[in-house]
Every structure is written in structure tokens, then in C-alpha cells.
Amino acid sequence: MAGRDRVAHLMRQLASAACRCPAHSHTYHQGAAQESCTVRTTDYAFEMASSNIRYGEGVTREIGMDLVNMGAQKVCVMTDQNLSGLPPVRAVLDSLDQNRVRYLCYDSVRVEPTDNSFKEAIAFARKEDFDVFVAVGGGSVIDTCKAANLYASHPEADFLDFVNAPIGKGQPITGALKPLIAVPTTAGTGSETTGVAIFDYEPLKAKTGIANRALRPVLGIVDPLHTLHMPTRVAANSGFDVLCHALESYTALPYTDRSPCPPNPLLRPAYQGSNPISDVWAKHALNIVAKYMKRAVRDPGDIEARSSMHLASVFAGIGFGNAGVHLCHGMSYPIAGNVKTYRAKEYNIDHPIVPHGLSVVLTAPAVFSFTGSMCPERHLEAAQILGADTSNVKRADAGRVLAETLRSFLFDLQVDDGLSALGYDTNDIPALVKGTLPQERVTKLSPRPHTEEDLTELFTASMKLY
Structure with missing residues (x-):
């Protein structure tokens, strides 16, 4: 019933939008897409594309x-x-x-x-x-x-x-x-x-x-x-990328709230915001992560688990490749880019490196605690998929519960204890914030608007996880 209600709500949104496009108007004519965007500031459509x-x-x-x-x-x-x-x-x-x-x-x-x-x-x-x-x-x-x-x-x-x-x-x-x-x-x-x-x-x-x-x-x-052939830590860090792809695309700003409305479909971005189709891929990937990721990390010979995570990567890729990601990824870029001396275990590399999946997941507890108030049902659903008992949880606590669930998940997989374990301290936060600001392509898809002060608090909260 909830799914039917959501579809009905989306259809009402589309029907009420002042658009003269072929999807819901008999008065479509050349230039209609451009006209539709002169009367609304946010988008009215999304595209699905995948290899x-x-x-x-x-x-x-x-x-x-x-x-x-x-x-x-x-x-x-x-x-x-x-x-x-x-x-x-x-x-x-x-x-x-x-x-x-x-x-x-x-x-x-x-x-x-x-x-x-x-x-x-x-x-x-x-x-x-x-x-x-x-x-x-x-x-x-x-x-x-x-x-x-x-x-x-x-x-x-x-x-x-x-x-x-x-x-x-x-x-x-x-x-x-x-x-x-x-x-x-x-x-x-x-x-x-x-x-x-x-x-x-x-x-x-x-x-x-x-x-x-x-x-x-x-x-x-x-x-x-x-x-x-993936070493244990490579499997873990790769899996964290799948986890965050699924979580971020599922909680991203809805495509109907993303602006601007493109005057030409060529200008519609690849990252469009959460939508009914990407939601399916994101949730399915999250279910696979919950069931198989720990097995895939702990036993390299577990073909079922590693094969399942390989498919989860594809599923999450289709989801976020169209919906997009938001703050975890936006904040991860300066974490990786400003690396000092940290060398990830089991990576045969001759330079300091923070693997992408690790740089993304270390801020996830703080990020989803921050965004929980904007779409609490989705945060609670994600926490439930990952193993939390949400039966008596209030909507106001959705972000906190998902954050706690993630911390437990990361602790079980022996993840470094926050950004401080990578060599960062509070003196580095201004540079990390500065490096996040240009990432508008993804950060603007956060369901909750944020300021530089908010980013500072999120990096501060991510210095220690446990």
C-alpha cells in the first residue's frame, strides 16, 4: 500500500506540474520542454541510463x-x-x-x-x-x-x-x-x-x-x-563504496526537488536525485550488502558471498549512476586528496593512499545522523535492512539509529577509528571543508541543506567513530 501511495503521489506531482510535454499533455509542440522550464524551477522528469x-x-x-x-x-x-x-x-x-x-x-x-x-x-x-x-x-x-x-x-x-x-x-x-x-x-x-x-x-x-x-x-x-583475487581490506573498502552508493542514492534529494529544470534534455545531469527506479536498485543492493558483505570480507574463498557483492556493486551502480550520491562522497574527495602519510593495508602501492571506499564510509555515521530528519522513513528502512530493530523507533531518532547501526557494522569489519586514524586532526578541518565546497555536483543532492559550519561539525564528528 505504501508503494502504491508513493506512486500515486508522484503521478499527482507530475500532473500538477505546469509542463507541456508529451508525457502528460496533448498540446505538446516544438520547444515545449523549454517552455515547461520557464514556469517551474525544479525538474519534472528523470532518465535511466546504464551500460x-x-x-x-x-x-x-x-x-x-x-x-x-x-x-x-x-x-x-x-x-x-x-x-x-x-x-x-x-x-x-x-x-x-x-x-x-x-x-x-x-x-x-x-x-x-x-x-x-x-x-x-x-x-x-x-x-x-x-x-x-x-x-x-x-x-x-x-x-x-x-x-x-x-x-x-x-x-x-x-x-x-x-x-x-x-x-x-x-x-x-x-x-x-x-x-x-x-x-x-x-x-x-x-x-x-x-x-x-x-x-x-x-x-x-x-x-x-x-x-x-x-x-x-x-x-x-x-x-x-x-x-x-581481492585481498581482505580491498574487499572491505570496495564494499563500503557499494554500501554508501546505496545509502546516498536512496536518501538523495528527490529528482522533482532538484534545480534547475534543464531547458534542453542534453543538459539534464547524470546525477538527477532519488527516483522510483533508482530506489529499487539501491534497496536491493543494500539487502545484498547486509547479507553477504561480512562473509565476503572474512573469507576470500566464499564464492557465493563475493559473487553476490559483485552483483551488488552493479545494482548500486545503476542506482547511484542515475540518482547520484551526496555528502559522504562530497566529503570523501578532500579526505583522499589531502592524505599525508597513511598507507592502506594490503594495497601494494608506493605512495600514501586513502582508498575511496574508506574515505567515503568514515563520514557516513555523522552524515546520516545529520540528514535523518529530512526523510526519516528512508533512514529507518535502511537501518532495518542493515539489521537494526526499528519497531519502536520514533521518526525523530531515524538519523541517530542509522548512524549507530553503521558504527556497529564498521566496528565488526575492523575499520579504522575515524579520520584521526588516518592522520587527520582538528587543524586539518578547514582544508577538508574547503575541499568539499567545490563538490556541488554531489553535495547539492543532500536532502538537507548545509553550510560551511555544518560541514565543519560533520568532519569534527568523524574524527572518532567508536
């Missing part, structure tokens, strides 16, 4: 046939040095060799990429006449390959042309890109489903990115056998 997904144990062996079917003449394969000698990359290259596909391999992708590492990959892609791109790795590899494809397809573009405003110019992508096939080897980012590429912008010590549906892979090959 094609192929899932199955050992399905990587098919990629060579896919490339032959596409008529590929010269393929760019991208990965990182840690993966270059492991079975996932070997499986891809064996399939290409068996099907006589010509390719060059770039294995210098940086884990947690930067503007400079993006530019190095772009330079490689621009030197050759590639007609298809293949990314084999986690989100860092897939995002780097998206950027290489974009700028190789736009050889005259300046790097900042497509980077999200206000750091970049945020120009729309109007030219065609080459096909990209993504083979994810972690269960976290969901990058195989989205049109988003994230990187550290070193001049500001903060993450930003490029967000456009044109970046989406044409195919994501999701082979759960690849996740068996």
Missing part, C-alpha cells in the same frame, strides 16, 4: 568474440601494474589472442588516479588510432579508460573542458566516443555501469571528475571469479 551488463563465472573468455563482432581493428587495453600479472588480465589477453584481435596494453594506470595520471593515459590513447577501448580493473582503471577514450575522441579539447564545474568548464559532450568494454575486478565502484570518471585534482588537493552519459561503457563484463 549493458553480462554476468557469469568465466564470462571473460567471450570478450575476444565481442571485439570480433564489433569489427575492432586496434584495441586499447588498460589496467594497472598490480593487476597486469594476475588472472583477470591474463584471461582478457588470452581471449584477444585466441580471436586474433590486435591490441596494445597500457598498464600504468594509477590507483586513485590524478589529473596527471589521466593525462598520461590520454597521451597514450591519442598516439594510436584505437577504435575500441577495454578496461580491466577496479574503478581507477575503468575511470582512466573512460577519460582516455573521451579525450582521444576529442583531440582538440583542453583537459578542463569536460571536467565538472566549478573546477572545470563542465561542457556537454556532443561528439561520439569509441566503444568501451569494462571488466571490473573489484566489487565496489560500479563504474562499469556509469558515465562518471573520478580523479584527484592535485592543484586543489581534492577529487573531482567528469560526468556524462556518453562515458558509459557499452558493455560491462562482470565475472565473479575476478573478485576472488
